[in-house]
Amino acid sequence: MQGCFFNSGDCYCHEFPAAYSDPCKSPLSQAKGAALIKTQGLTRRYGSMTAVSDVELHVPRNTIFGFIGPNGAGKTTTLRMLATLLRPTAGEIFIDGISAVDDPVAVRQRLGYLSDNFGLYDDLKVWEYLDYFSGAYHVESSPESLDMILDLVHLTHKREEMVGKLSRGMRQRLGIARMLVYQPKVILLDEPANGLDPIARIGLRDLLKTLRDRGTTIIVSSHILTELSDMCDTVGIMELGKLVVAGSIETILAQTRSHFQLILEVLGPCEAALEVLKGDARVRDARIENGKILMGFTGTREDLPQLHKSLALADVPVIAFFPKAENLEDLFLRLSTGATN
Amino acid sequence: MFNNPEFVRLYRTKLRGRSLMMLALSSCLIFGLMLAVMQYNIDNRTELYLSYFFTTIGLQCGIGSLYALILASQNITLERERNTYDFQRLVAMGPWRLGFGKLLGAACEAYVGLAVAGVFAFIPVLAGVVPGLIWFKSQLVVLVFTTMVSSFGLLASSVTMKTAHASGITVFLMFIMLSTIGFGIMRSGNAIWFSANPSRVFAEFHAEITQASYVPPRFTFFGGWIPLMAAFLLINLSATALFFVLTVRRLIDEELSYLRPKHAVATFIIFEVLVLGSSWDIYTYQSQQSGLLATFHAVNLVLLILLAFGLTSSAELLRGRISRGGPNDHWKITLERANPLQDSPPVMAMILFGAAYAVLALGLTLSVGLLTGPSLAAIVMIASSGVATAGLLLYTNVFLEKGGLRIAAVIIGAAFAIPPMFVSYFVVEKITAISPIAWLVYFGISADMDKSPGGYIRVSEIPSPYTCPGLCLALAILLVTLSAMRIRFLLDMDQAQRKREKATAESAGKDEHVLRVEANRALLGAAQAQPGEQTENETTKT
Numbered sequence: 084m085q086g087c088f089f090n091s092g093d094c095y096c097h098e099f100p101a102a103y104s105d106p107c108k109s110p111l112s113q114a115k116g117a118a119l120i121k122t123q124g125l126t127r128r129y130g131s132m133t134a135v136s137d138v139e140l141h142v143p144r145n146t147i148f149g150f151i152g153p154n155g156a157g158k159t160t161t162l163r164m165l166a167t168l169l170r171p172t173a174g175e176i177f178i179d180g181i182s183a184v185d186d187p188v189a190v191r192q193r194l195g196y197l198s199d200n201f202g203l204y205d206d207l208k209v210w211e212y213l214d215y216f217s218g219a220y221h222v223e224s225s226p227e228s229l230d231m232i233l234d235l236v237h238l239t240h241k242r243e244e245m246v247g248k249l250s251r252g253m254r255q256r257l258g259i260a261r262m263l264v265y266q267p268k269v270i271l272l273d274e275p276a277n278g279l280d281p282i283a284r285i286g287l288r289d290l291l292k293t294l295r296d297r298g299t300t301i302i303v304s305s306h307i308l309t310e311l312s313d314m315c316d317t318v319g320i321m322e323l324g325k326l327v328v329a330g331s332i333e334t335i336l337a338q339t340r341s342h343f344q345l346i347l348e349v350l351g352p353c354e355a356a357l358e359v360l361k362g363d364a365r366v367r368d369a370r371i372e373n374g375k376i377l378m379g380f381t382g383t384r385e386d387l388p389q390l391h392k393s394l395a396l397a398d399v400p401v402i403a404f405f406p407k408a409e410n411l412e413d414l415f416l417r418l419s420t421g422a423t424n
Numbered sequence: 425m426f427n428n429p430e431f432v433r434l435y436r437t438k439l440r441g442r443s444l445m446m447l448a449l450s451s452c453l454i455f456g457l458m459l460a461v462m463q464y465n466i467d468n469r470t471e472l473y474l475s476y477f478f479t480t481i482g483l484q485c486g487i488g489s490l491y492a493l494i495l496a497s498q499n500i501t502l503e504r505e506r507n508t509y510d511f512q513r514l515v516a517m518g519p520w521r522l523g524f525g526k527l528l529g530a531a532c533e534a535y536v537g538l539a540v541a542g543v544f545a546f547i548p549v550l551a552g553v554v555p556g557l558i559w560f561k562s563q564l565v566v567l568v569f570t571t572m573v574s575s576f577g578l579l580a581s582s583v584t585m586k587t588a589h590a591s592g593i594t595v596f597l598m599f600i601m602l603s604t605i606g607f608g609i610m611r612s613g614n615a616i617w618f619s620a621n622p623s624r625v626f627a628e629f630h631a632e633i634t635q636a637s638y639v640p641p642r643f644t645f646f647g648g649w650i651p652l653m654a655a656f657l658l659i660n661l662s663a664t665a666l667f668f669v670l671t672v673r674r675l676i677d678e679e680l681s682y683l684r685p686k687h688a689v690a691t692f693i694i695f696e697v698l699v700l701g702s703s704w705d706i707y708t709y710q711s712q713q714s715g716l717l718a719t720f721h722a723v724n725l726v727l728l729i730l731l732a733f734g735l736t737s738s739a740e741l742l743r744g745r746i747s748r749g750g751p752n753d754h755w756k757i758t759l760e761r762a763n764p765l766q767d768s769p770p771v772m773a774m775i776l777f778g779a780a781y782a783v784l785a786l787g788l789t790l791s792v793g794l795l796t797g798p799s800l801a802a803i804v805m806i807a808s809s810g811v812a813t814a815g816l817l818l819y820t821n822v823f824l825e826k827g828g829l830r831i832a833a834v835i836i837g838a839a840f841a842i843p844p845m846f847v848s849y850f851v852v853e854k855i856t857a858i859s860p861i862a863w864l865v866y867f868g869i870s871a872d873m874d875k876s877p878g879g880y881i882r883v884s885e886i887p888s889p890y891t892c893p894g895l896c897l898a899l900a901i902l903l904v905t906l907s908a909m910r911i912r913f914l915l916d917m918d919q920a921q922r923k924r925e926k927a928t929a930e931s932a933g934k935d936e937h938v939l940r941v942e943a944n945r946a947l948l949g950a951a952q953a954q955p956g957e958q959t960e961n962e963t964t965k966t
Contacts, residue, residue: 128743130826137925168510170679172740173747173918187677192516202507206437218429219515219522265516 119144119300120165120269124174127160134160136324137174142302142317144268147295149315150304151415157324158304159199162271165302166196179268192220194269195262199277203254205247209238212246212257213264220265229264236260236290252283259290270294272303276310288314308415320415343387344407347376350400359397363390377407429517430525435532447533451540455480459547473548478630480545481562485622488538488566489573490598492531496577497594499530500674501587512675519675523578527668531574538566558629561653569622572660575667582674619643619655620663628652645701662694670734679741683734685761685773691734692777695727696784713792718868720788721802724781725860728810729836731777732817735770739821739828742769746822746914754912758818758904771904774814778807794871798889802867805860805893808900815903822910857887860896 118141125138135157142148150158163169165176167187176183176190183190204212210229217224233239236256241249249257255275262270272291276284284307291301291314305311311318312332319329328335349356353371360366360378365386369378380390391404439447459476466472503509512522542563548554580593618624630636643655650658669687673680683691703716745768749757759772785803789795813836820835821828840861855862856873866873866889873889 126747128825129740130824166510166514168513170677170741170744172744188516188518191514194514196510196514198507198510200507201511204433204437204508206440207433211433211436215429215433216515218427218432219517221516261511 118142119179120148120302121177122161122165122174123177125161125164125171125176126173127157127164127169128172134324135164135171138321138324138326140319140326140329142300144300145295145298146316147291147301147303147314149311149318150302150321151306151308151311151318152304152321156321158321159273160324161321162196162273162302162304163198165269166194166271167191168196192265193267194271195265195267196271197258197262197273197275199274201258203246203249203257205245207246208242209233209244209246209249209257210242213260216261216264222265224264232260232263235263235293237286251278252280252286255279255283255287256290259287259294263294266299268298268300270299270301272301274305275303276305276307284310343380343382343384345378345380345387346403346405346407347378347394347401348374348403349376350402355397356394356399356401359394359399360390363393365390428521428525428528429515430512430522431529431532432525434525434529438529438532439536443533444536447536448540451537452544454483455541455544458483459544469551470553473551473553474630474633477545477548477554477559477562478626480541481566481626482623484538484541484545484566485569485626488534488541489570491537492534492570492574493577493594493597494591495534496526496530496574497580497590498587499526499578500581500671501584501590504585505587519672523668523672523675526578526671527571527575530578531570534570534574538570542566554633558633562626562629565622565625565653565656568657568660568664572664572667575664575671578671579667579674582671619652620659622656625652625656643702644704646704659698666691679738680767681735681737681770683731685735688731688735688773688777692727692731692780699723700784700788713794714871715868717789717792717794717799717871718802718864721785721806721867722861722864724785725806725809725864728774728777728781728806729813732770732774732810732813733829733833735773736814736817736821736829736832737767737769739825741767742818742821743825743914746911747918749911749915749918751915751919752912754908754915757911758908769818769907770814771811771818771907774810778810781810782807796871798867798873799871801890801893802864805863805896808893808896809860812896812900812903815900815907818907819903819910822907822914856889857891858895860892863889863892 120140120142122138122140125135125140126133127135138157138161140161150161152158160169164171165178165183167183167190171184178190179193181189181193204215207215210226210233213229213232214224216222217229230239230242233242236259238249238253238256238260241253246254246257259270259272259275276287279287288310291303295301295316303311303315315332317329317331318335320327347356347360353374353376356376357369357371360369360376365380365382367379367381369376371377380387382390387406391401394401394404458479462472462476462479466475500509503512513519515522545562546559549556549559576597577590577594580597581587581590584590584593643650643652645655666687670682673682673684673687699720703720745757758769760768761772762768782803785806786800789799789803813832816835817828817832820832824831840859856866
């Protein structure tokens with residue numbers, strides 16, 4: 084049984100002894116801090132098709148976790164299981180220590196869920212919509228409390244407007260405001276940025292960060308990787324129903340990188356420099372692109388000055404010598420095959 | 425009661441300002457115009473107000489309940505189509521309160537129309553033609569019947585995915601309702617079931633006002649009697665509660681069974697009490713005993729089959745239960761009464777219901793003095809049919825893992841419909857060997873199964889009366905055993921898969937993608953163990 088724990092942006096993978104029925108009761112998890120959302124062997128089958136297979140997910144408190152994966156990877160099914168809208172075929176889900184399989188009603192009071200194509204009640208006014216959810220979650224609401232929430236999502240001026248007249252971005256914010264009424268500990272967002280213009284996306288990102296800072300744990304799935312890398316503390320890549328890898332972007336990049344990608348810029352022709360580099364066994368696939376030399380380097384970070392020194396000793400006029408920065412997109416492309424169920 | 429958030433939302437949505445005014449005005453217009461037209465045509469004052477009263481409450485009940493049915497049947501399907509249903513299922517107020525809010529609010533426009541019509545129906549009371557108590561009782565009948573119909577509409581809405589399908593079910597119900605109105609005003613029948621129809625109650629109101637005596641105002645029940653109104657309320661409120669429970673189960677989780685065992689027990693008790701109570705006097709009437717015993721068996725056959733369907737959960741939920749099972753748990757899973765997933769296979773529940781039915785049937789058989797071999801075989805046949813249905817549902821669910829309920833319904837429907845349809849009249853007696861319904865027809869003629877309809881079929885040509893009961897019992901055992909064996913197979917498969925996964929992450933035969941995924945995992949593990957030192961092999965795989 085394998086599980087990943089996250090603490091302070093680091094990813095820890097560990098093989099659990101079979102005796103630990105709940106991985107978070109293991110000594111390791113207690114040492115690293117308890118996760119708010121934990122799944123163990125989470126599996127969901129639809130007839131003969133396995134949509135989600137043996138997912139071990141551990142998300143710590145007050146973080147934003149990003150779910151990445153191609154269409155049909157199982158992200159939505161996983162989110163729906165976490166939201167207690169689907170029962171897992173096998174495995175367990177613990178949210179705030181409560182089993183979502185055994186006691187879904189208790190879990191529902193702790194979470195908010197916004198699906199991909201969510202709907203709103205267009206025939207209600209904005210404040211009536213929030214008032215409905217106040218009542219539904221046994222929260223005493225007043226005009227002032229509703230105004231505070233509307234202020235947070237920048238919809239105060241639309242208080243008396245019919246929901247059906249709101250723009251797409253406003254509807255998205257109202258959908259999130261619905262969850263702020265009862266302040267869930269966990270918010271699950273499935274493709275929340277779909278159909279939003281760039282400004283609305285920035286607004287959404289800032290809102291999620293604000294919520295995170297206020298103590299909410301957020302899981303968000305998205306195809307827009309740059310957006311996720313901007314706001315997520317940790318990410319998980321899903322493919323064919325399996326969680327391929329999970330952790331902070333930097334940690335995963337560092338840990339899954341087999342070699343550095345280096346860029347070398349020299350004064351004049353590159354051929355001499357290329358000859359020197361080919362003489363180093365740690366350099367791979369060195370090539371000239373746009374007047375610069377791109378190469379892989381299998382050595383460690385500490386070996387880089389040595390390489391630089393060898394270039395200098397060969398009188399190569401080095402202008403720039405730096406590792407190529409990788410982002411979430413690079414990571415996703417590296418780890419994902421794009422295969423779908 | 426009216427502080428329900430769902431109810432508040434629905435009336436805010438549907439009865440906002442202009443909509444409410446239009447609804448009230450149009451209702452006033454209809455009933456006002458109707459009074460005006462009647463005044464123009466009817467000279468006799470008493471006759472005018474009497475006709476107006478019954479026309480108004482008839483329209484209230486007819487149009488109001490149909491309107492409520494249509495509105496309620498759209499409620500949950502529209503939530504699904506507008507993608508708001510998920511939020512509703514997640515709200516903390518719980519499915520019971522949510523369902524109650526829907527029951528009150530889904531047809532709130534219809535209730536406004538009923539309220540306006542109720543005011544107009546009060547005009548004959550002001551005129552001194554209709555007693556106030558009759559007016560009150562008529563409004564109660566309209567309200568209860570409309571609520572019952574709304575409850576059914578919600579149920580139809582909860583079991584279908586699209587509004588069009590829900591409307592189809594409700595149109596079907598409308599045909600049944602319209603066709604039963606004739607039964608309701610028939611003056612000869614006095615079975616308690618007729619009192620469920622509001623037209624029968626209205627006929628009694630008419631008789632009460634006009635001092636006519638052709639409608640019996642009460643029904644015999646276990647040797648005593650109950651008033652017509654009480655019977656109406658008992659049956660309609662029971663039906664409302666049953667439909668409501670079924671709807672709430674859908675709201676909780678669509679993978680759950682339609683009924684929990686405790687709801688099924690309540691349904692079973694109410695149904696048996698009504699069947700036995702309303703027919704008590706008839707059972708003691710000497711010349712019809714075997715026929716009525718056969719009727720008792722037949723209605724219980726239908727009840728047990730419906731309970732088996734109601735208690736069956738989805739194939740997905742059952743698969744989840746099997747995934748959580750241990751080795752050799754197949755009989756435990758097949759026959760368990762409860763499990764942590766809030767649902768369990770229906771077999772054990774149906775065995776218990778079958779036993780309860782058998783006790784009742786045996787008591788009734790003894791009380792009418794018809795203790796014969798076939799009469800005991802009938803009890804075995806009916807009880808086995810319930811268990812066999814449960815076994816069939818379980819088997820189709822574990823075998824197909826999807827849509828088992830629908831397929832089993834087709835199989836059972838065909839089992840009952842095809843033999844009478846396709847076997848010719850000359851071999852009709854042979855059907856008794858395979859069809860419980862045909863068997864019961866012969867049993868109704870003679871408790872010893874030694875007579876045939878019309879007398880022109882030789883008794884020697886009638887198959888053994890124990891063939892069909894034996895077949896039902898054998899089917900019950902076979903289907904339950906097959907289900908258990910299939911569950912064992914699935915348990916073994918799960919075990920084998922777990923072992924396989926545990927044994928090796930990179931066994932032969934896995935596809936390229938799996939290798940790649942697991943290489944990534946291995947890489948991640950290796951990177952953690954020795955940061956910066958990647959092996960050649962791992963790098964190549966990645």
